[in-house]
Amino acid sequence: MTFGIPREAEIAVAGPGAAATAVADVRLPAGPGATAGGAAPAAPPARSVTPPAGGSAFDHHGGEAYRPGTPHAQARIDLAAIRANVSRLCDAAGSAEVMAVVKADGYGHGMVAAARAALAGGATWIGVAGMREALALRAAAVPGRLLAWLLTPGDDWNSAVAAGVELSAGAEWAVRAAVRAAHAVGRPARLHLEAETGLGRGGATASDWPALVDTAARAEAAGSVQVVGVWSHLARADESGHPGCDQQVANFRSAAERARQAGLTPEVLHLSNSAATVTLPEARFDLVRPGLAVYGLSPVPGLAGPAELGLRPAMTLTARLASVKRVPAGHGVSYGHRYRTPRETTLGLVPVGYADGVPRHASQAGPVLVAGRRHRVAGTVCMDQFVVDLGDVPATPGDEVVLFGPGDRGEPGAQDWARAAHTISHEIVTRIGARVPRTYTDGTVSGTC
Structure with missing residues (x-):
């Protein structure tokens, strides 16, 4: 079912060597202890820390090296x-x-x-x-x-x-x-x-x-x-x-x-x-x-999805786990405790919320992909964060969470979030806020936008 759109050729996507340019370099203002000229006070003496095997104490999260400046969330635009x-x-x-x-x-x-x-x-x-x-x-x-x-x-x-x-x-x-x-x-x-x-x-x-x-x-x-x-x-x-x-x-x-x-x-x-x-x-x-x-994105989701129309979703929204912890059965999660853990489980904290465009109406329903498996928002979506019940899936802070994308890895699409929030996919992508930097791939556009 093509509705007049040819499907013979595959949509070209950026290859491994394509450029990916971040939108903004966000720099936090100096803290209360900074001098009038902006300089920070002298740092306290360093403490000795024994790193885990394979790297420093601060670069180990799920096997991927920590890089200073890595955004906690981003919208990648193809x-x-x-x-x-x-x-x-x-x-x-x-x-x-x-x-x-x-x-x-x-x-x-x-x-x-x-x-x-x-x-x-x-x-x-x-x-x-x-x-x-x-x-x-x-x-x-x-x-x-x-x-x-x-x-x-x-x-x-x-x-x-x-x-x-x-x-x-x-x-x-x-x-x-x-x-x-x-x-x-x-x-x-x-x-x-x-x-x-x-x-x-x-x-x-x-x-x-x-x-x-x-x-x-x-x-x-x-x-x-x-x-x-x-x-x-x-x-x-x-x-x-x-x-x-x-x-x-x-x-x-x-x-x-x-x-x-x-x-x-x-x-x-x-x-x-x-x-x-x-x-x-x-x-x-x-x-x-x-x-x-x-x-x-499909303008007629009840009739055909993007692939059936020969289209490819251009935005992939990701975040990185900010916290991972093991909790017992019956543990209340997020405001109002609308979710309680049915068993001993692992909770992952995703550092995006309704201030970033994640719909609060998708509480208890919004789908995400973590470590190749789909999960749903556990409890209430907060202003800056939400929680996912990961069960027994191994996870560490810094692991990637895919909220939606084109589906190449089995991740949800924007339409899945639209269904979860009882809205339309137009709203899902347009509401992603300015706190989430956009990065662009394919090597033809650079700079900010």
Whole structure:
């Protein structure tokens, strides 16, 4: 089951020699005993410590050497997977162009790195929600056509128009804001008019649409704007065969026709998100806007997983055990003691929590991989940590815990966490916080993002 995406070729992944670049070097401030100039007080005399066989007293955890600066958790981003995912989406889109959506910091993967990888994979447009995201991409010299659509009167319209950012207008006030910005910077604003076709969110309703397109047409005739697109968004594209999709497509066609009657000739009509790109050919028009699928996650998990769609998850979230201890049967674990050990067992402490994006709603349910075996969160997920009941699995501090990834080693996927937390995989990856550094593999991108 490919839904229009070829599966013949394997997705290229970074080899053993590929570069992996950490996002940030986090340095803790000097402690209370530091001098005014930042110098630490003299260290106490060293005590003699007998190291275990094979290394120093501080480099032994599960057989892997301790390296100062190793993060306690990290999100590894496979840029080759993003490129390959976009290439498959281009195949699925047929004659339509592909706009890779990199809002919300590239769905948690890093906006700038994701945008560059998507363009390398064949996308010709980049899409974001907010104007600040668009301006950050322009500041990073990310090329390609760029659309921002979730705008407010207080946004920096002047800078966006000056930077060539294409802007959405779903009401007359937005056209007027674009006109003012165009006059201020001396160049026409490029607009995509948004129609409300049934989502019940942004865009002009059927009753407001004629006034919007007429206002935009007058502004275009005056040379203040160029209406380059008409667009809308689907409400239920992830529900294959839902009649609401057909109705929205029909409504969208009507809106586009009314725009033409007003004398507008938009370059692109666009309606499809990830789900529609892979399941709804009649909604593709001139341009599709995949978001989740760019990062290798299925937009239709009830119908097909990533592999069936020819996609590969790009993010692997890992942490390292901070503590391992043996406890007796009946031992209470974490806040509220929602979990008690059924037998004598080993508890492992994982140093990430809901402040890092691990959903508290996945308490007692979130899956992880430790030493090749799957386990679940034991007890309540805390702000900075959670506990795993390892049973009799040998473990030491520093051992790797895989929360989710592409599944190469049998680890859970983001969709598994979504099920555990009763949410969607979009939320799982986008909520991974700034305390978790991103590292990038495949050797083509370096630096911070």
